[in-house]
Amino acid sequence: MALAIRDVREHDLDAVLALNNAAGRSILALDAAQLRYFYERAEYFRVAEIDGQLAGFLMALRDGGNYDSPNYRWFSDHYESFVYIDRIVIGNAFRRHGLGRILYCDVTSYAEVRVPLLTCEVFLEPRDDVVVLFHGTYGFQEVGQQRMGDSGPQVSLLAKDLPSYAYVRETWLENGGLPDEPWLAERELPVPATSLPTSQPRRLAGERRP
Template structure:
């Protein structure tokens, strides 16, 4: 089995949309417009490809986006820097084989050299104990709860401290930036996100 985790490409979008909308009640449905927004603005949008087949994807955004998700906004109101995991979807044929952990390791590696906090939410209605346990064993802790809308589900807001960030900030981010190597590179956006625009402008945050 040949596994590749790579940045999404435009020709993947139809398959990503179909995979998302077949995932069931635990994943909010997408339309083509929302998916295009992610393609153009998400700081992290990677897919898993196994033997040439799309096996899953994960989408995450940093602080400073105009993303209108109520959960993203909850974190934006409380934390100055974070990476927010909006969704992870694994195709049925590839579930329960560790692909979710591979994605979380990858997004963790992306986040820990950029921000002090990795965040997400878990839907509690209906509660999926496998999902709750997965996040708990990966180091996430609940920092709040909210109802997504008047008729929406209750969610648990989760955050994971990234202790490596302080070292990276002090050693690299405050003195020239990250080394210019492929595994540390930013995703290439069609339209630069707010955080990308800040970095291009030379802004440094403590």
């Protein structure tokens, strides 16, 4: 089995959209315009590919954006610097093989050299104890709860401290920046050509399933 974790490419978007919308009620559905919004703006957007087949993906955004998700806004109101995991989706045929942990390790590697905190949320309605346990064993702690909108689900807002960041900041970020290494490179964002239609709800945040 050949596994590759790489930045999403434009030709992946149809497969990503299908994977997202087949994930069930624990993942909020997207349309093509909403997915392109992430493609054009998400600092971290990587796919897991097994033997050439798209098996899963993870999308995350940095602080300071204009993303109109109530959960992203909650973290923006409470923390100055963070990476926010919007959603992770693993295809049905590839679940229970550790891909969720692999993608979480990868996004942690991305985040810990840039910010002190990795954040996300999990749905409490319906509650999935496997998901809650996954995040607890990976070092996340609850820092708050809120309801998504007037009638949306209750969510647990989670954060994970990244202790490596202080060393990276003092050693590199405050002294010229990160080394010029491929694994440290930023994702090259395409020039934004779209925005979310005003008639569409902009609440895009999705709960994650390992």
